Amino acid sequence: MINLSYTEENYLKSIYHLSKGGKLDVSTNAIADYQKTKAASVTDMMKKLASKNVVDYQKYKGVNLSEKGKKEALVVIRKHRLWEVFLVEKMKFNWDEVHDVAEQLEHIKSPLLIKRLEEFLGYPKYDPHGDPIPDENGAYKAKPQVPINEVEIGQEGIVVAVKDSSSPFLQYLDKIGTYIGAKIKVMDKVNFDGSNEILIDNKRTISISKQVSENILISES
Amino acid sequence: MINLSYTEENYLKSIYHLSKGGKLDVSTNAIADYQKTKAASVTDMMKKLASKNVVDYQKYKGVNLSEKGKKEALVVIRKHRLWEVFLVEKMKFNWDEVHDVAEQLEHIKSPLLIKRLEEFLGYPKYDPHGDPIPDENGAYKAKPQVPINEVEIGQEGIVVAVKDSSSPFLQYLDKIGTYIGAKIKVMDKVNFDGSNEILIDNKRTISISKQVSENILISES
DNA sequence: TACATAATTTAGATTAATCTAAAAATATTT
DNA sequence: AAATATTTTTAGATTAATCTAAATTATGTA
Ligand SMILES: [Mn+2]
Ligand SMILES: [Mn+2]
Ligand SMILES: [Mn+2]
Ligand SMILES: [Mn+2]
Numbered sequence A, B: 001m002i003n004l005s006y007t008e009e010n011y012l013k014s015i016y017h018l019s020k021g022g023k024l025d026v027s028t029n030a031i032a033d034y035q036k037t038k039a040a041s042v043t044d045m046m047k048k049l050a051s052k053n054v055v056d057y058q059k060y061k062g063v064n065l066s067e068k069g070k071k072e073a074l075v076v077i078r079k080h081r082l083w084e085v086f087l088v089e090k091m092k093f094n095w096d097e098v099h100d101v102a103e104q105l106e107h108i109k110s111p112l113l114i115k116r117l118e119e120f121l122g123y124p125k126y127d128p129h130g131d132p133i134p135d136e137n138g139a140y141k142a143k144p145q146v147p148i149n150e151v152e153i154g155q156e157g158i159v160v161a162v163k164d165s166s167s168p169f170l171q172y173l174d175k176i177g178t179y180i181g182a183k184i185k186v187m188d189k190v191n192f193d194g195s196n197e198i199l200i201d202n203k204r205t206i207s208i209s210k211q212v213s214e215n216i217l218i219s220e221s
Numbered sequence C: 001t002a003c004a005t006a007a008t009t010t011a012g013a014t015t016a017a018t019c020t021a022a023a024a025a026t027a028t029t030t
Numbered sequence D: 001a002a003a004t005a006t007t008t009t010t011a012g013a014t015t016a017a018t019c020t021a022a023a024t025t026a027t028g029t030a
Helices: A006-018 A028-035 A039-051 A067-089 A099-105 A111-120 A167-175 A210-214 B006-018 B028-035 B039-051 B067-089 B099-105 B111-120 B167-175 B210-214
Strands: A055-058 A062-065 A156-162 A183-189 A196-200 A204-208 A216-220 B055-058 B062-065 B156-162 B183-189 B196-200 B204-208 B216-220
Touching: A006 A028, A006 A039, A006 A062, A006 A067, A028 A039, A028 A062, A039 A055, A039 A062, A062 A067, A067 A099, A067 A111, A156 A167, A196 A210, A210 A216, B006 B028, B006 B039, B006 B062, B006 B067, B028 B039, B028 B062, B039 B055, B039 B062, B062 B067, B067 B099, B067 B111, B156 B167, B196 B210, B210 B216
Parallel strands: none
Antiparallel strands: A055 A062, A156 A183, A156 A216, A183 A196, A196 A204, B055 B062, B156 B183, B156 B216, B183 B196, B196 B204
């Protein structure tokens, strides 16, 4: 496709995520917050990306991805998630160790490598955090999923993804024995602080905070 | 170690190669030619690298690597060659397709990844072009090797490495059926143009130019 | 040794990405 | 609808890496 810099690719990826896949317009400040840069830098970059026709941008009105930009963003996301699978499946990384390295690897330019990597990994559909991997055409489908805090008492399901992929959160999940594929039953909900009592794999019952319960996604069964 | 930019790492690697592993001093122009930049750019960078204590540099006297710089260069070379093995062994790349991708991958920063990659590949000692892979401490040993043009008529050996790793050269070697491990016997040498008649794997006898014979390295047996 | 040639460094610009501070536009609240 | 607050853009700098052209230093040769 076009030649985008490392930085430009990261902006497109941010816009993709913030716009929920190109659906909403994204504000300058939202991008600045997300990337931990300043609004002025974002404005400059939006002009540049607009001139390359990868975003639609109008002063004071926010941006969104063009079709071309969406494709580019999806390629980067695809690469990120395939590399994460590689790191966990082949390099024996823990799921909390992969993100930072994948942030680097996602910018490697070699369509052949990605094709072969995907084949080597057996065409995985999800990354180690349960996020779907776009195919060559950018198509993907997320598993049906609900955050635990929205599940009724007595209901159960399987953990299919995590909303937060940060190391501290994933390490906490390791500690409480929660992982993609774990069976969760909601035993109780505390109105006062939104915390939840959950039964994990029919073994242990523990209490998780509201914040944690919002970030564990299960498929109800 | 220290934090070096992509660009700084490439300069250290160039100096390492041009100085034959830190033995000789390297001139500004030599670096500029090798990297296809301009001498003025090299001078600027040498000042910067000197201030980071990775090279010893004195105006008009050339540069060489400090101990620290040598270590950094060897880490990059180690990564480059391990990735090349990965691409050929696991990603089914041809040996002429790996260099450009390895130029990108060598800058990925993750000591854990390199450790695991090396283990995954079974601790290879040589890359797809026969070049030795430094270990964690930077130690390596090249196989004894002579370019074909320095071999006497009647002598034979095994191809252990190529001096030139460019795609056109490697594709030419593919065409004439030469590869790392091939058996070569020098049948004749033409004084006029320095070309050589060689017998490959006891099968075909062909004529190769002086330039080609200089770039195929064999171990005499 | 002196002159000519070659190599190297310096001076001054340029481009990409970033920032701070100030100005302008938009949104919210009386 | 004003006034106020928030958001966004512009103006002007900065840093890394690069370049061209000019100045300087070193080298080779007569
Ligand atoms: Mn990630
Ligand atoms: Mn992920
Ligand atoms: Mn190479
Ligand atoms: Mn190689």
